[in-house]
Amino acid sequence: MIKLSRIEKIYDTPSGKVHALKGIDLHIARGEIYGIIGLSGAGKSTLVRCINMLERPTAGEVIVDGQDMMKLNEAELRAARKNIGMIFQHFNLLSSATVYENIAFPLTLSNTPAAEINKKVAPLLELVGLKDKASQYPAQLSGGQKQRVGIARALASNPKILLCDEATSALDPQTTKSILDLIKVINQNLALTVVVITHEMQVIKEICDKVAVISDGVIAERGSVLEVFTNPQHAITKEFISVLLSNQLPAAFRGNEISPVKTEGSLLLLRLIFLGERADDPVLAQMIRNCTGVECTMLFGNLDEIHGVPFGRFIIGLSGEETAIQGALNFLGGKDVRVEIIGYVKRNSV
Numbered sequence: 216m217i218k219l220s221r222i223e224k225i226y227d228t229p230s231g232k233v234h235a236l237k238g239i240d241l242h243i244a245r246g247e248i249y250g251i252i253g254l255s256g257a258g259k260s261t262l263v264r265c266i267n268m269l270e271r272p273t274a275g276e277v278i279v280d281g282q283d284m285m286k287l288n289e290a291e292l293r294a295a296r297k298n299i300g301m302i303f304q305h306f307n308l309l310s311s312a313t314v315y316e317n318i319a320f321p322l323t324l325s326n327t328p329a330a331e332i333n334k335k336v337a338p339l340l341e342l343v344g345l346k347d348k349a350s351q352y353p354a355q356l357s358g359g360q361k362q363r364v365g366i367a368r369a370l371a372s373n374p375k376i377l378l379c380d381e382a383t384s385a386l387d388p389q390t391t392k393s394i395l396d397l398i399k400v401i402n403q404n405l406a407l408t409v410v411v412i413t414h415e416m417q418v419i420k421e422i423c424d425k426v427a428v429i430s431d432g433v434i435a436e437r438g439s440v441l442e443v444f445t446n447p448q449h450a451i452t453k454e455f456i457s458v459l460l461s462n463q464l465p466a467a468f469r470g471n472e473i474s475p476v477k478t479e480g481s482l483l484l485l486r487l488i489f490l491g492e493r494a495d496d497p498v499l500a501q502m503i504r505n506c507t508g509v510e511c512t513m514l515f516g517n518l519d520e521i522h523g524v525p526f527g528r529f530i531i532g533l534s535g536e537e538t539a540i541q542g543a544l545n546f547l548g549g550k551d552v553r554v555e556i557i558g559y560v561k562r563n564s565v
Contacts, residue, residue, distance in 0.1 A: 216375075217266060218241075219240060220240055221240065221275040246408055249425050249427070250410075251263065251410065252415075253430060260412055263410055264380075265277060266376070271285075297325075299374055300370055300377045301379075303381070305385060308368075310352065310354065313350050319336050319371065322335060339370055344363060358387075359390035359394060366382075376408045377398075379412060383413070416456055419440060424439065435451050467563055468482075468560045468562060471562075475558055478561065482561075484532050484560050485554055489526060489552050490524065490553075498552055505546055508535050508538075508542075509542065511533055512531060513531055544556075
């Protein structure tokens with residue numbers, strides 16, 4: 216549906232050239248909700264604006280629904296953009312227009328007859344839950360309601376793609392969830408391809424099928440949300456995920472030196488990740504029964520779910536003779552569990 220190849224974007228500024236995007240390759244399949252996450256200034260908003268050519272890449276290829284956007288003239292580009300809706304962080308509504316008029320605005324610009332406009336706007340008001348707000352003005356709406364108007368306006372031209380540029384960043388958590396739920400419904404009911412730009416990993420976790428992590432103008436990591444959440448490879452990805460899934464040591468060990476070799480009085484700390492049905496399996500109980508001479512201490516644990524797939528994260532401490540500990544590691548290695556060895560750490564003295 217969307218294919219970006221070798222995308223470069225260089226800005227000329229008074230202080231010199233700024234290389235915002237550096238050879239980006241990205242493929243987004245039809246019907247996916249694809250998340251692009253990065254820190255401020257990483258290039259994520261520039262990247263999404265290259266999709267609808269609000270930013271023209273300095274080099275590269277932008278293919279959207281089979282069309283090479285870089286080769287279109289202005290008239291052809293205006294026509295192509297009708298298939299690409301966009302919603303923004305700050306809503307960008309017309310303050311002097313009613314909710315109905317804001318939603319109808321793209322249709323009015325294209326000289327759509329009034330009767331035809333009403334046929335399109337009325338169902339959109341119903342879809343976004345604003346049927347009773349049609350005659351109100353933006354100043355009379357909450358932030359969540361304003362964003363719903365923005366979403367309805369973006370859908371007015373029956374697009375195939377919806378671009379969401381930090382669409383929930385100005386909203387409180389409860390309103391954010393309702394907007395994300397609405398985007399999921401739109402994706403499913405209208406078969407839209409959705410691209411979500413955000414700096415919040417919770418947004419990615421809630422609705423996205425796949426994610427690309429952008430850092431300093433390059434894609435640092437990409438994959439399914441489940442894969443990236445449970446097995447992050449890049450430091451920036453781990454940083455984003457740590458907001459939701461802390462990688463800190465338990466308080467009793469925090470601040471102490473981590474050693475790769477056993478020291479007197481230390482425990483070998485392991486971080487374990489269980490996926491799917493294994494999240495409920497009694498693997499640790501089996502290990503304790505099968506591995507004599509090793510003691511297991513549960514230090515941290517939580518269960519969560521991504522797209523209906525359960526996953527568990529645990530930190531355990533193993534003590535005993537090195538041969539016994541190695542036997543426990545071998546046992547875990549034979550199970551469907553991801554094992555990360557943190558190292559040997561002593562408890563804090565009380």
